[in-house]
Amino acid sequence: MERIFYVKTVTCRVWTKARDYISCSLNQKQGPGGLLARPVLTSYYQSEHFKTRPYDPYNVYTSPNEAILCPDSFQSMYTQMLCGLQDRHQVLRVGAVFASGLLRAIRFLQLNWEQLSVDIETGDLNPKITDPSLRECMDKILKPNPELARFVRRECSKENWEGIITRIWPNTKYIDVIVTGAMAQYIPTLDYYSGGLPKACTMYASSECYFGLNLNPMCKPSEVSYTIMPNMAYFEFLPHESNSSKFTLDSSPKLVDLVDVEVGKEYELVITTYAGLCRYRVGDILRVTGFHNSAPQFHFVRRKNVLLSIDSDKTDEAELQKAVENASRHLREFNTSVVEYTSYADTKTIPGHYVIYWELLVKNAANSPTDDVLKQCCLAMEESLNSVYRQGRVADHSIGPLEIRVVKNGTFEELMDYAISRGASINQYKVPRCVNFTPIVELLDSRLVSAHFSPGLPHWNPERRR
Template sequence: MESNGYEGGLKMIEELTTNAEQIQDELLREILSRNAGTDYLRRFLHGQTDKQLFKKNVPVVTYEDLKPYIDRIANGERSDILVAESITGFFMSSGTSGGQPKLIPITAGGGTTGEIFHTLSESPVIKHFGDVNQVGKRMELMFTRPVIETPSGLRAASVTTTIYSDSGFRTILPKLYTSHVETIFCPEPEQSLYCQLLFGLIQRDEVVMLGSLFASTVLRGLKHLESHWQEMCSDIKAGQISHRITDLGCRNAAASIMKPNPQLADLIESICNCKSWEGIVRKLWPKARYVGCVCTGVMRQYTAELEFYCRGLPLVSTSYACSEATCGINLEPLCKPSDVSYTLLPNLAYFEFLPLKNDPAESIEMRSNSEDIEPVDLVHVKLGHRYELLVTTCAGLYRYKVGDVLMVTGFHNNAPQFQFVERKNVAISVDQEKTSEADLFKAVTEAKALLDPLGFILTEYTSYADTSSTPGHYVLFWELKEKEGNDCKEVDPKVMIECCSRMEESLQYTYKVYRKKNIIAALEIRVVEQGSFEALMDYYVSKGASLSQYKRPSCITSKEALKILDSRVIGKFFSPKSPV
């Protein structure tokens, strides 16, 4: 997008948000007119396209409700059992935040929506930072996952893999990015990461933006650099990549860019060989204007450590999207990650919202009983209220529960703005109580504040409900890091015990009642050695997740994943008393 073209994008945003209700109604009418004759919609609408009939007769559904139709198409049946336009393939969700990967239909017309969304989401960024494409390169960490071919011959791939496979993207890659296509498609994630970081260092004077899809991936890259910078300096000095990199594509890419550069190697060594890596990103890439990645939702836990490495550089979450639909953009890219709100654009999908009980202190099971509540339209949501997002798209999703809980924070013209609260029903539970992702994050945030004065950072956490004994109890896995130095000294056990107590005091009412009645036993924090959550990420990647899409589960259910963390525990601490 040209630097003088962002004004056109901003103008389009104003028009879309001003006419939000009209555009939503027109979009729904278009979707229904096109798809009313499908097997699925004909059951409910009998060929009609009336909005009120749609709301009255078409049910609110989950993926499991549509899965039989999607499976039939994947196995070779015609697309019009679900959608009139031919399905050209499937997006495959990550499967790490809420269960097994899902297959989301793609139609030929979906690409146009994606292009518009990219233009609109980039416009506010260009307004504040200028068009980085005109002045340098993006150092973005990009990864793919294997493409699956369904029995019908249709391809199923992650959204990012689909983007990186596009011929248009491959054409602009050498000009706009530091990574090479061979490194992006390398089947060995660790080798891919090493090479992308190395190429970013070699081109450090051209880098004007750093990032990846998620904050977790950016952090994984910085930690990998922290462990391997000496080896990379040796490579740069010699002009040859490490023999440890065995992938032929990566080696060929390295040969095309590398030449002996002792001066650059010495400079990078002098920067990296320091007591603290606080602000290291700005030192290594002095022309960088911002770090782009999703820092909201489950990624919130990474912002403190990411800000440590990127001190002085804004963390920018440009947009809100999922495998099912593109949804909204951040109109204020300079705001703090904790304050990010996304403006939902009415031309991207037909949006509805299931109202949820609004008291954050209520347990999740009290908040989620909304089966008897009618969904509301985009322009009729209320400020400060929480909703579960429904989407209706041109690709065969009708009144589909995305699984995200959003809270209305304001309006831009007539379009609401939302903060991402949590994934619905991603919760930890021992008995009848349920602690949501948001409740857990709040409790951890309260507890980790005790570590700040001691010079420690909580880099990662997850949880699970240990019901191997009676009563069961909550277990939190914490990985800690010192602000200075690579090693982690032992934290005072008294402080960790106080962290356990602080967490319990911060949890919701139902948990506290059950704890006092000994229905739930004392909360436990297990401190794991550094690198444990990298090993957890590696496990999920080995099972098919992409580094680009990986989301650390808030609650672990996999026995194999629990074994990985339990085998690395270096300290166990329990809350000494019931919360007040």
């Protein structure tokens, strides 16, 4: 019998032999007409389909419904972590909807393992858990286990957390998590915490519609392609070279039907759903990789129009991520990696310049990267950006030197908490790769550790433009 360990508050899912550990965002709003607006996973977990689900030996959760549905994210996460630790030998797979969610769960364990071990040792629940139904439920589950408490203390008190997932849950076979698109930058950190476990990207979906499946879930993250399921909606595709931002049923760019897409070309996904969305632009850019029978298969490229711009330059999400990846190579000899990043187009300076916020995982504090190394990271990023950007830096002097601002560990967790406090769904949250909202910029700057500027100009050849 397989159990599922799924933390939905941080969108983390850990599959086990007997039960599942789930945490969920119960974020929802009521519109002017009285209808509820909420993410699809919130809708599912609040529904009778979930609450009265029939027994399934492959989907028995480690956490009770009370923990899953608790509206307080701390209480929900805390009790689910307790359940997950108690069933640690039954865990077969660990995962999340997004990679950032799984890392947030690990961070929660880092911050709370001491109190969790006390609860496990004594069998008494933390007084911070105040929800009556949750306390009543956990009183039936939580029993004194001094041996497990000693194990948790021994493993979590170590400075080195490499392989912590397989150390805590030794029977884990793979990680079930989305690591395509912008989530690819989490792969090195996931490898660090999981000891290099395989990463399975199983599905492609959104709150608007379920799109497709990965028929080869154990492939490398870079090779993931999703097969579109044509019975889920009516799918059309807007060739990516089209720059039109608006279209109507009467006047629109040339849309391509599902069966007419061409291998190697990129398209923006357009859907018409059973729920009533008509030619809705999802905002995802997909590249056709092949066909399964007559159904096309797509590689997720990026979200559309996530840009940094100072002058005439335009930097999208994929290009920014590639620049971060190239720059982070300078950190390898220091056993350091970029855990999280976002960016900001600072136009207050003259000329304006790109600001990249980095949160670093330094595995050996005695060998942390120096100021000179981080300056070289700035230059490496600039070398990776497009020719229009580099022309602005070198020839036009319309863009200032790129700046990397290193922030304290946990800063991006605070950023997520801030977004949730303003109504964002935990289950749907993704770290914004570009920010311009003043309170967010102020939050990031308030956690500043150091700032580093590009020490020189990137290469630019006016005869060859990329």
